[in-house]
Amino acid sequence: MSFGSPYTTLPDFEYHNPKTLDEALALLKEYGDEAKLMGGGIGLIAFMKERLMSPAHVIDLKGVEELKAVRRIPGEGLWIGAAVTLSELLDGKLGEEYAVLQEAIARIADPMIRRRATLVGNFCEAIPWVDTPPALMAMDASVEIAGVGGSRSVPISSFIRGPVDVDLGPTEIVTAVVIPDAKGRVGAFEKFTGGSEFSLASVAVVVSGQGKSKSVRAIYGAVNSTPIRCTDVEDQIRDGITVGTIRKAGQVASEKVECVDDVLASSNYRKHLVKVITTKALGRMMGR
Amino acid sequence: MREISVVVNGRRRKRMIKDNELLLDFLRERLEVKSVKAACWRGECGLCTVKLGGGLVKSCLVLAVEADGKEVTTVEGISPGGELAPIQKAFVEHGAAQCGFCTPAWVLATHELLMKNPKPTDEDLTEAVSGLVCRCGTYNQIREAVADVAGTKSRRRVAEGVAQA
Numbered sequence: 001m002s003f004g005s006p007y008t009t010l011p012d013f014e015y016h017n018p019k020t021l022d023e024a025l026a027l028l029k030e031y032g033d034e035a036k037l038m039g040g041g042i043g044l045i046a047f048m049k050e051r052l053m054s055p056a057h058v059i060d061l062k063g064v065e066e067l068k069a070v071r072r073i074p075g076e077g078l079w080i081g082a083a084v085t086l087s088e089l090l091d092g093k094l095g096e097e098y099a100v101l102q103e104a105i106a107r108i109a110d111p112m113i114r115r116r117a118t119l120v121g122n123f124c125e126a127i128p129w130v131d132t133p134p135a136l137m138a139m140d141a142s143v144e145i146a147g148v149g150g151s152r153s154v155p156i157s158s159f160i161r162g163p164v165d166v167d168l169g170p171t172e173i174v175t176a177v178v179i180p181d182a183k184g185r186v187g188a189f190e191k192f193t194g195g196s197e198f199s200l201a202s203v204a205v206v207v208s209g210q211g212k213s214k215s216v217r218a219i220y221g222a223v224n225s226t227p228i229r230c231t232d233v234e235d236q237i238r239d240g241i242t243v244g245t246i247r248k249a250g251q252v253a254s255e256k257v258e259c260v261d262d263v264l265a266s267s268n269y270r271k272h273l274v275k276v277i278t279t280k281a282l283g284r285m286m287g288r
Numbered sequence: 289m290r291e292i293s294v295v296v297n298g299r300r301r302k303r304m305i306k307d308n309e310l311l312l313d314f315l316r317e318r319l320e321v322k323s324v325k326a327a328c329w330r331g332e333c334g335l336c337t338v339k340l341g342g343g344l345v346k347s348c349l350v351l352a353v354e355a356d357g358k359e360v361t362t363v364e365g366i367s368p369g370g371e372l373a374p375i376q377k378a379f380v381e382h383g384a385a386q387c388g389f390c391t392p393a394w395v396l397a398t399h400e401l402l403m404k405n406p407k408p409t410d411e412d413l414t415e416a417v418s419g420l421v422c423r424c425g426t427y428n429q430i431r432e433a434v435a436d437v438a439g440t441k442s443r444r445r446v447a448e449g450v451a452q453a
Contacts, residue, residue, distance in 0.1 A: 008329045015307035015353050045310075045349050046330060058307075060354070087343075110419025112344045113331055197332070 100187030136152030298363035314352035399421035
């Protein structure tokens with residue numbers, strides 16, 4: 001029997017299944033700190049089994065129709081609703097400009113988990129080794145937040161404040177992530193897991209625009225408490241990605257990217273991985 | 289407690305459940321569908337895989353209440369009337385099971401793959417079952433069973449052909 005044994009059951013809670021954003025906000029207003037929002041539930045259910053979270057109320061966003069959409073907003077970018085699953089973003093509709101995100105998503109967990117997990121839920125966990133934050137940061141994505149008192153938008157780089165710490169109040173809901181348009185944007189995502197489920201180091205590289213408006217991003221995940229940007233690597237490839245600049249960028253990455261020591265890997269090992277993944281990611285971009 | 293109504297393998301089942309109950313427990317304990325195995329409880333082994341609505345999910349990561357009004361298929365549902373599905377026959381023929389604990393999940397997952405993609409490549413298969421484990425290590429036999437149903441050659445058969453040539 002599974003009932004009652006630790007780690008296999010969930011704490012008691014009341015389940016809510018709002019159909020509209022207004023209903024969800026009303027529930028949050030009523031329950032506030034007592035409530036947790038659920039997207040795919042992958043993270044929340046795991047946390048609840050471990051009793052790291054024991055909310056009295058679980059508010060499921062999967063039934064909120066307006067959050068299920070992926071739509072292009074002229075002048076703003078691609079709006080991806082909070083109830084959109086990872087697998088829905090892999091069906092080939094996004095196009096080459098979103099390669100960095102698609103490569104990150106394609107290697108998250110497995111197809112069964114990707115069918116449930118949402119993009120918004122994935123980055124809202126803000127676990128250091130989660131793969132979508134570096135990809136979204138490399139595309140300068142912003143997070144759209146609705147609250148009882150109104151809505152706001154913040155860059156994802158400031159939304160993620162620390163490990164498992166995001167800029168979201170108890171009565172607020174992340175409704176979407178918005179990725180700005182960038183014609184001809186090329187990018188690549190690379191990670192090393194050592195065969196486990198966790199990234200030990202990851203990198204998202206994106207180059208967009210031309211000439212003076214050219215923008216380069218190199219964001220490293222899983223090496224520190226939050227994803228970190230390395231402008232030194234960006235400088236190496238600003239004038240083009242060649243065999244020579246790739247080699248230099250890899251070297252610079254291992255020197256400049258600050259890597260932590262923890263139970264998963266030593267700082268030195270991570271620095272080596274950073275060099276390898278930088279080289280691999282840039283190598284793929286050379287042909288794009 | 290609340291009542292939910294779920295169509296499991298074509299049959300409507302109504303039960304009272306608690307909000308915090310997992311779909312896995314609902315199936316095993318309330319409905320006694322014991323082919324759905326409880327092993328890791330954390331979405332890693334895939335042995336609690338079921339089809340929910342349009343696709344496969346790991347039932348230890350789904351709340352029972354979320355299945356309300358939906359259809360669930362377990363391995364029993366792919367052989368209505370007791371006639372084995374082609375992939376089940378192939379599992380038997382190729383000895384694609386050892387202890388058998390994980391077999392229902394593998395059969396369901398490979399059956400589902402073949403329904404959606406009748407001629408999967410080795411890569412398609414690897415990707416589709418990347419969330420499942422078999423600790424006896426029957427992976428090669430499973431590959432051969434799938435290739436047999438698909439009418440393709442598994443990597444091992446190709447390698448043997450090359451060795452003989």
